[in-house]
Amino acid sequence: MNLKQIVETLDATLLYAPEEWEKLEIKEVFASDLISDILVSEGHEQVLLTSLTSPQVVRTAELVGAVAIVLVHRRQAPPGLEAAARQHDMPLFRSTASKFDSCVWIGQLKKAL
């Protein structure tokens, strides 16, 4: 699946994304609010679902090679987070869905494809 399909499934709003983000391929999904857990996630081409909004999320996502971040639970992105996403060229979206629902919906999407 690609990032566009995931963003549509979660009805997520774009906060920052470089050009041609729609085509980014996503193989795995990782959902967590603990930096240490995100760090040791072994996924490849993964999208990160989190309700953390500190700029360190972008750093962490980049270190583990995540492709994009989706903020869940209606989290507002503080300016620092958007700036960090821009700086690291990390696609950043925001969804009103809960983390659990997001995972379920992406699971259904995966099955359907």
Next chain:
Amino acid sequence: MNDVPQPLDDFSLRIRELACGLKVRDVMTSKVFAITRNCTMHEVQQIMKKNGISGVPVVDDRHVVGIISMHDIMNAFIDGHIDDPVTQHMIPDVQTLSDDVPLSFAMSAFSNYSFRRFPVVDQKNELVGIITPRNINLALIRELSRQLNEIEEGESTSGRAEEMATFHRIYPLSRYDFDHAGRASAELKKNLKARGIPAKVIRRAAIASYELEINIVAHSHGGTFTVLVDDRRVRITANDFGPGIPDVDAAMSEGFSTANDWIRSQGFGAGMGLPNVKRVSDQFDIQSGLEMGTMVKAIVYLENEE
């Protein structure tokens, strides 16, 4: 008053780095004068005068039980106590340093306490030396000169292939500076990528590096973070100025955390930091001294495990 380089000066970063590589035993004066409880203040004064020293530990079966300084001798003269036994005027409960700790701990100790000297003890808690700011300054000058010589020699033979160039960076980190924490890890990752290192190895080095960077800003008074990459390995050294870890074994167990609510709200403080670092490193070493600092060294070899 302090004769020891202050930790947070940017220009002393190299000095801090040097101080992490040396141990107290490399720097201390091993020929140490000590007296027993039976000596009088007058006898101590004679020993100081004869040997040009300004502080003498009092020992009981090689264990330090007190210390007499020039200051105590002067007071004894003024108050007419110069023939008293030392036990009546010595400072008991002496702060000692272990000979095995990094020199940076001694530097922090001189900053945090007002003492002019520390008796040095070995693992059996027996007196093996004494360390003063003078020892530290001389050792640092010696090391800096040695490094300068190496650089000069290196320059004269320059022109070697650049591809295997050593990557060596020192980063200052202050308490709660979450804006800068992670920068070193990002640069490390970039460097390893450029070297064509396997992704799995890069991931391990990045995890170790990032967790240690966060540890400094989240838990310490600040410190320095050093990354060294050569053609064989990544060496990460996190060195802070205190407060030190009271129970290192507890800190190494999964789930143990002393993080406050704010740090937790940032997604940290799961108590997985140090255990994670140890798990992804090929070599791991931690030393901590209360009021002196903590030094963590992690090494990741660049060769693929397969």
